[in-house]
Amino acid sequence: MFKSRFLPEPSDPEAxxxxxxxxxxxxxxxxxVNLGTPDAPTAGAIRRYLLEFLSDPRVVEIPQWIWQIILRGAVLVRRPSxxxxxYKDxxxxxxxxxxxxxxxxADGVAQHLEAQGESARVALAMRYGNPSVANAxxxxxxxxxxRIIVVPLYPQYAASTTATAFDKVASYAGCLRDQPEFRFIKRFNTLPAYIDALEQQVRQYWAKNGKPQYLLLSFHGLPRVTVEQGDPYHRDCMETAQLLRQRLGADGERVHVTFQSRFGAQEWLKPYTEPTLREWARKGVKSVDVMCPGFLADCLETLEEIQIECRDAFLEEGGxxxxxxxxxxxxxxxAxxxxxxxRAQLGGWV
Known part of the structure; x- marks a missing residue:
């Protein structure tokens, strides 16, 4: 019988x-995963953050060879200072x-998962800056x-936010020999718990401070062309606004939607937040409350642009x-x- 010299006999201990x-x-x-922030309120830290953030082709959708000349020239020379x-304010x-x-x-989510008996570990990452996605x-x-479930902290999906978070996770996973198993959450703009939290935030504020004439929901803007090319972000925002309007019952008539944080010369989603506030004040509107449902955590765009700049604009016009x-x-x-x-997304994992 033919015997391969490469196969040991069954009695061989090595077999x-x-x-x-x-x-x-x-x-x-x-x-x-949230968007990101500079490490410090200094020009140097802001420059490093903006270089990473604005170099993402999903954030600025023009040819990179053109954009990098502009970015590393006028933008990064002037804007950080x-x-x-x-930021310091x-x-x-x-x-x-x-x-x-x-x-x-993140701490609150971890505590609730533990209280529910789940064997889970929670980590926070920033898409740009620290803590990095790779380190998390x-x-x-x-x-x-x-097994890792990735939850971008953006209720409404946009390619420039949610998709780029997925890109970053996948890019880092591509460097790993032994990859974890991943699940990704695309959106939760109509999640009852999210709408509940928004409603509670509004009602508690009104119970303490009284109701305004208008409640303005200011979402972060996007270039209009991105929506025309298929980005579902605008629809996601309007679905959130409609559900909150329904939850507020008769007070839902006070709710209006605008978009903030324009950048560059192209047309963005309308109506714009600050011009709307100025127009309202000129037409006799005296009291306005503003909230930003698309942001889960306060940041420069909410605390400075909305809370200070837009307030000044509204009052300047007679509000x-x-x-x-x-x-x-x-x-x-x-949380x-x-x-x-x-927890509901972990079926089969826990």
Whole structure:
């Protein structure tokens, strides 16, 4: 009988194959991803942050060879020093508001998952800046997480926010030999727990301070062309606004929607926030409350642009009362709602 010299005889001890021990599933990793923030309110830190943020082709959709000349020239030379005083005005003792409040939310989600008996580890990452996506994934892997659910902290989907967070996770995973298993959350703009939290935020504020003539929901803007090319962001925003309007019942008639944070010369989603406030004041509107449902944590765009610049514009045109309703931040009821939503997405994993 033919015998291969490459196969040992059954009696050979080297032929005995050891049986591996059962593979342990380990805890599930929960990766919360927010946009990002400079490490400090200084021109140097802001410049580093803007270089990473504005170099993302999903954020600025013009040919990179053209854009990089503009970015590294006029933008990064002038803009950081202009932004530094604005960041300093909103900076907290613990650091950037966006980072501080995002950590509060992450801690709350972790506590609720633990209270529900889930074997889960929660890590926070920033798409741009620190803590980085790579470091957060490494941290979860070191804790034994071979399954990670990625939750971008954007209720409404946009390619320039949610999609680029997915891109970053996938890019880093492409460098790993032993990749974790991933699940991705695309949106939660109609999630009942999210709408509940927004309604509660509004009603509690009105119970304490009284109702305004109008409640303005200011969402972050996008270039109009991105929506025309298929981005569902505008629809997502309007769905959120409609559900909140319904929840507020008769007070839903006070709700209006605008878009903020224009950048560049092209047309963005309309109506624009500051021009709308100016027009209202000129037409005799005296009291307005503004909230930003698309932001889960307060940041420069809410605390400076909306709370200060838009207030000044409204009062300058004759308005009398302008109030900003804070983001959900680390609100315990919202943390519980988000934890419940995440838990529901873990079917088969836990």
């Amino acid at each position: 005995l194959v050891s049986v591996p021990s059962p593979r342990r599933a380990g805890p599930v990793g929960v990766l919360l 202009k932004l530094a005083p604005r 909103i900076w907290l003792e613990q650091g950037s508001p966006l980072l501080v409040y995002s950590h509060h939310l 994934i490494d941290d979860l892997r070191q804790q034994g997480c071979e 009398s009362q302008y109030r900003y309703i804070p983001c959900l931040n680390g609100d315990p009821s919202w 519980a709602g988000l934890a419940g939503f995440i």
